[in-house]
Amino acid sequence: MNTLTDRYLAATLTSVPAQRRDEIAAELRGSIEDMIEDRAGNGQDPATAERDVLTELGNPERLAARYADRRLQLIGPTYYLVWARLMRLLLSFVPAIVGTVVAVIDAADGGSVGDVIGSGIGAAIEVAVQIAFWVTLAFAIAERSKTKLDLPDWTVDQLPDAPVDRQVSRTDTVAAVVTITLLLAYLPWQHFRSWVQAADGTNIPIIDPALWTSWLPALIAVLVASVAFEIVKYRVGRRTWPLFGVKVLLDLAFTLPVIWLLHTDRLLNPALVDRFDWLGNDDNLSNVATLSVVITAIVVFWDIVDSAIKTRRANA
Structure with a gap:
């Protein structure tokens, strides 16, 4: 109802x-x-x-x-609810937009990653402080001077819809989307800014650059589809067996190629292997690949089993 x-x-x-x-x-x-x-x-x-x-x-x-026996008062009670609502609205998006714009401008000017992140966060915090101060000051003056703001009266039409009992929480969805997005961003990032450098200071990608003409675009497409899937699952609001089937297909579409590339020693950049001598000694590269395959398989298997259990409980 x-x-x-x-x-x-x-x-x-x-x-x-x-x-x-x-x-x-x-x-x-x-x-x-x-x-x-x-x-x-x-x-x-x-x-x-x-x-x-x-x-x-x-x-x-x-x-x-x-x-709750709670006083609705900051400077005074008359405009407290309007002040609180306006503060929530402005702080929900204005600092983030300003911080993002500043970070993009710094990145375009050639700033380092640390400087770009620092300037963006700093700008967002400064804007949040300014909003909090000036909005509060304006309402405090209006309250003390008994200024009539001629605000519309509350009506029942302003009531939000009653919350739906969701099986898929917003927190879980945001966490999944952020995780997938970070992985998506890392694939091109490591090609230009990995943590490994050659003797002459040039960047050494972690993943074999040759895969950009074959497997990497396909894996990126699967990750993009996974983000869309998480959003659709949240909009549906409940766990269903068809959604579970799509999730399994997406997990396998990403995991099986990665496991095959690891098993055939085609995932890592050959230049990376040459950079670290110990990888080329004995069976070290094969052992690293085997361990990675096992860990990847366990993680995906557990994720699928966990999703199956939650779906079964939701449809019991």
């Missing part, structure tokens, strides 16, 4: 102590239903009665603050 009452309860319970949510939910729902029944008994349309009752109860954030 996603009625106005459900949405109002969800918006209220988000800000109350977790140990009291069930108690408050039962009490508040009962009160709302009683008030709606009273109005409906007097001939008012139930849908209209529901809107009127919730409007009279007011902003659910204020109601939650009363239940």
